[in-house]
Amino acid sequence: MKIAVLPGDGIGPEIVAQAVKVLEALRSDGLKIEMEHAHIGGAGYDAAKDPLPEATLKLSKESDAVLLGAVGGYQYDNLPRPMRPEQGLLRIRKGLGLFANLRPAMVYPELVNASTLRPDIVSGLDIMILRELTGDIYFGQPRGIRTLENGERQGFDTMHYSESEVRRVAHVGFQIAMKRNKKLCSVDKANVLDTSMFWREIVTEVAKEYPAVALSHMYVDNAAMQLVRAPKQFDVILTGNIFGDILSDEASMLTGSIGMLPSASLDENNKGLYEPCHGSAPDIAGKDIANPLATILSVAMMMQYTFGRPDIAQRIETAVRKVLQQGLRTGDIYEEGKQKVGCAAMSDAVVAA
Amino acid sequence: MKIAVLPGDGIGPEIVAQAVKVLEALRSDGLKIEMEHAHIGGAGYDAAKDPLPEATLKLSKESDAVLLGAVGGYQYDNLPRPMRPEQGLLRIRKGLGLFANLRPAMVYPELVNASTLRPDIVSGLDIMILRELTGDIYFGQPRGIRTLENGERQGFDTMHYSESEVRRVAHVGFQIAMKRNKKLCSVDKANVLDTSMFWREIVTEVAKEYPAVALSHMYVDNAAMQLVRAPKQFDVILTGNIFGDILSDEASMLTGSIGMLPSASLDENNKGLYEPCHGSAPDIAGKDIANPLATILSVAMMMQYTFGRPDIAQRIETAVRKVLQQGLRTGDIYEEGKQKVGCAAMSDAVVAA
Ligand SMILES: CC(C)[C@H](C(=O)O)[C@@H](O)C(=O)O
Ligand SMILES: CC(C)[C@H](C(=O)O)[C@@H](O)C(=O)O
Numbered sequence: 200m201k202i203a204v205l206p207g208d209g210i211g212p213e214i215v216a217q218a219v220k221v222l223e224a225l226r227s228d229g230l231k232i233e234m235e236h237a238h239i240g241g242a243g244y245d246a247a248k249d250p251l252p253e254a255t256l257k258l259s260k261e262s263d264a265v266l267l268g269a270v271g272g273y274q275y276d277n278l279p280r281p282m283r284p285e286q287g288l289l290r291i292r293k294g295l296g297l298f299a300n301l302r303p304a305m306v307y308p309e310l311v312n313a314s315t316l317r318p319d320i321v322s323g324l325d326i327m328i329l330r331e332l333t334g335d336i337y338f339g340q341p342r343g344i345r346t347l348e349n350g351e352r353q354g355f356d357t358m359h360y361s362e363s364e365v366r367r368v369a370h371v372g373f374q375i376a377m378k379r380n381k382k383l384c385s386v387d388k389a390n391v392l393d394t395s396m397f398w399r400e401i402v403t404e405v406a407k408e409y410p411a412v413a414l415s416h417m418y419v420d421n422a423a424m425q426l427v428r429a430p431k432q433f434d435v436i437l438t439g440n441i442f443g444d445i446l447s448d449e450a451s452m453l454t455g456s457i458g459m460l461p462s463a464s465l466d467e468n469n470k471g472l473y474e475p476c477h478g479s480a481p482d483i484a485g486k487d488i489a490n491p492l493a494t495i496l497s498v499a500m501m502m503q504y505t506f507g508r509p510d511i512a513q514r515i516e517t518a519v520r521k522v523l524q525q526g527l528r529t530g531d532i533y534e535e536g537k538q539k540v541g542c543a544a545m546s547d548a549v550v551a552a
Numbered sequence: 553m554k555i556a557v558l559p560g561d562g563i564g565p566e567i568v569a570q571a572v573k574v575l576e577a578l579r580s581d582g583l584k585i586e587m588e589h590a591h592i593g594g595a596g597y598d599a600a601k602d603p604l605p606e607a608t609l610k611l612s613k614e615s616d617a618v619l620l621g622a623v624g625g626y627q628y629d630n631l632p633r634p635m636r637p638e639q640g641l642l643r644i645r646k647g648l649g650l651f652a653n654l655r656p657a658m659v660y661p662e663l664v665n666a667s668t669l670r671p672d673i674v675s676g677l678d679i680m681i682l683r684e685l686t687g688d689i690y691f692g693q694p695r696g697i698r699t700l701e702n703g704e705r706q707g708f709d710t711m712h713y714s715e716s717e718v719r720r721v722a723h724v725g726f727q728i729a730m731k732r733n734k735k736l737c738s739v740d741k742a743n744v745l746d747t748s749m750f751w752r753e754i755v756t757e758v759a760k761e762y763p764a765v766a767l768s769h770m771y772v773d774n775a776a777m778q779l780v781r782a783p784k785q786f787d788v789i790l791t792g793n794i795f796g797d798i799l800s801d802e803a804s805m806l807t808g809s810i811g812m813l814p815s816a817s818l819d820e821n822n823k824g825l826y827e828p829c830h831g832s833a834p835d836i837a838g839k840d841i842a843n844p845l846a847t848i849l850s851v852a853m854m855m856q857y858t859f860g861r862p863d864i865a866q867r868i869e870t871a872v873r874k875v876l877q878q879g880l881r882t883g884d885i886y887e888e889g890k891q892k893v894g895c896a897a898m899s900d901a902v903v904a905a
Contacts, residue, residue: 354750359708397707
């Protein structure tokens with residue numbers, strides 16, 4: 200198991216260090232794990248004037264999986280766009296062909312009070328959002344700022360999806376649905392966008408290969424509402440890059456504990472990049488108060504999706520559940536009566552469990 | 553006050569009939585109100601094979617304001633796209649130049665339990681979302697489905713905003729903020745989209761003319777989260793057409809009572825189209841159980857924005873508050889201990905109040 204470790208910025212280095220502890224514990228248990236570190240985001244800019252240094256992309260290509268912390272920090276906010284931390288993220292996704300972004304949104308029974316939604320609405324919530332990650336308006340050309348014939352300036356971008364792009368992510372979606380509750384909701388804006396009309400046509404076609412899965416379609420505005428109204432109606436949500444960006448963040452916030460949510464971004468061969476859903480939180484960086492569990496749970500996803508070891512994934516997840524049951528909480532998920540611990544103490548507890 | 557009345561489909565006719573009752577009551581009080589009805593949506597298709605019949609657009613252009621119910625129904629779901637009900641909506645917006653869509657999301661103290669969010673998170677919520685309504689990827693050209701050089705098909709759309717489009721809606725946003733809490737949050741995806749980068753530049757420029765307003769910028773994915781996490785942090789949200797579509801629906805659902813939420817869509821001269829935020833709900837059409845209050849409150853917005861009569865708007869809003877305080881509830885906002893009433897009885901109570 201060759202893993203590229205990219206801590207990034209803000210709390211990235213400290214949360215990744217905790218996940219590395221878990222990997223090291225698995226290694227002493229006999230797993231053949233090799234890790235190599237490299238820079239990304241602001242750290243890449245600082246080290247090599249590039250948010251995705253060539254060496255980082257090379258290492259990532261040569262590895263089976265990538266473990267990423269988070270990118271971004273105030274000191275990079277005024278750099279020209281190509282130098283900004285998030286460009287490292289966009290480029291590594293594209294560079295590795297990571298088209299399938301899996302973002303679970305689940306509520307742990309121990310943390311149901313962390314949600315801003317009523318417990319009856321979110322308890323037991325367990326959704327998987329599958330977001331296409333290398334197409335759509337994120338990468339579409341042409342784009343830019345141009346001057347119109349009347350002398351006015353105009354900003355523009357191109358949204359597009361080709362048949363093969365929709366087809367491959369749809370297959371991933373149906374396969375995930377087959378392993379879950381066999382319900383897939385494809386989200387688009389087919390009443391307005393031609394890209395969406397096309398998306399819907401292809402998804403419907405792919406569905407024929409998965410007769411056991413109940414496919415539904417929903418407009419994105421309705422999906423944004425339904426996630427608030429009755430999120431448990433969903434099992435797997437399949438959607439494009441930009442709608443997925445919005446809906447997966449909305450869904451993760453329903454849980455009230457985004458410090459707990461991992462993510463996986465996969466290529467055609469299940470090579471993957473694994474990172475927590477939350478950001479780099481520069482305001483709390485270096486204080487040993489960040490929640491390392493999302494990053495640790497990202498290692499669980501790595502074991503499941505890239506290395507085909509659901510048993511190890513399960514072991515990590517069970518350990519995380521156990522520390523929650525023991526009452527340990529980092530500040531972001533703390534509630535009265537529980538024991539507040541720091542970032543390192545939390546991961547020590549997970550390793551012990 | 554010349555008002556075009558477009559009931560549309562589903563519950564449209566019955567909720568509009570209630571709002572018309574309110575207008576008639578105001579007329580007997582001395583307001584000079586003229587109303588004329590016309591078809592839109594599925595009703596337009598049934599009457600004239602066109603979701604926006606020429607006569608409807610003509611009437612709307614000649615009127616000062618348009619009162620619309622809702623469009624859409626199962627029987628139109630398989631029509632070719634240009635014939636579908638929502639095309640009537642898109643075309644009347646474009647045809648009348650209604651670029652500024654105002655969507656308040658507010659929680660009435662009487663209805664705080666209707667929300668799926670915890671009362672402490674939403675009680676007192678009062679946000680105004682200003683969505684640009686005639687630009688963006690909704691109307692951008694080129695768009696369609698094309699065959700690429702490699703023989704593959706691809707769906708595509710164009711997102712764009714010109715300087716004058718951003719400028720005029722930004723002015724509306726700052727003016728609304730001036731009348732409220734002087735806080736404007738502009739939502740975009742400037743870390744990825746060139747259209748957004750341009751949007752942000754122009755909004756920042758326009759802000760200089762409103763030094764009293766505190767302007768902030770937020771990415772759309774973060775906004776979708778923050779609306780769930782802490783919606784009361786917002787006062788006025790300004791955003792483009794597609795992001796506004798998603799966020800305004802999300803925000804309206806936070807209240808738990810979209811049967812209460814009106815909207816206004818204004819042109820450069822405050823001519824406006826007024827409609828409830830909710831849809832045509834064909835499943836409950838004709839049963840006298842729909843909530844007419846959003847449509848009645850849309851008349852209040854009409855009085856305020858098109859006819860410059862905040863006093864009358866206030867009077868309608870006060871009457872609505874009064875019937876809520878009396879304990880009257882349609883089924884969608886019913887809770888135990890209250891008095892369930894039908895659509896017509898509800899509007900009778902408002903007129904009486
Ligand atoms: C940082 C940004 C470019 C990125 C995205 O929009 O994809 C982020 O929001 C995410 O979801 O990973
Ligand atoms: C019906 C649809 C075309 C419309 C839109 O996307 O604008 C609706 O969702 C709305 O918000 O009024």
